[in-house]
Amino acid sequence: MKKLYLIAIIGIILLGIAHSVLCFKTYHTPSAEAFWFFSAGLALIFAGLTNALHYKLHLLITFRYVLVIDLLLVFFTIFLAVKVPIPSTILVAFFSALLFVTIRKLRR
Numbered sequence: 001m002k003k004l005y006l007i008a009i010i011g012i013i014l015l016g017i018a019h020s021v022l023c024f025k026t027y028h029t030p031s032a033e034a035f036w037f038f039s040a041g042l043a044l045i046f047a048g049l050t051n052a053l054h055y056k057l058h059l060l061i062t063f064r065y066v067l068v069i070d071l072l073l074v075f076f077t078i079f080l081a082v083k084v085p086i087p088s089t090i091l092v093a094f095f096s097a098l099l100f101v102t103i104r105k106l107r108r
Contacts, residue, residue, distance in 0.1 A: 016044025
């Protein structure tokens, strides 16, 4: 289960990096939409880094934080994947759900 959690962490971080990098390819000028697009990538990166911190420290406080972060992320990404059912949103929803499920299983 620990390896699956690590795979989910790496997957979320890589998806966040890809999302942020694609911002410059998608939007050629700075705009509100470009900043929102970029910030979504940052949110994924931060969620992944927070989970990576918990993966290393195994503290109750980090567990509580990642549980809340992962729960919010999984709700948002699943709703997004339902509204915008393209491969990238489905992939993000999958990795978000994987983070949430594995963190809960590891705590037991």
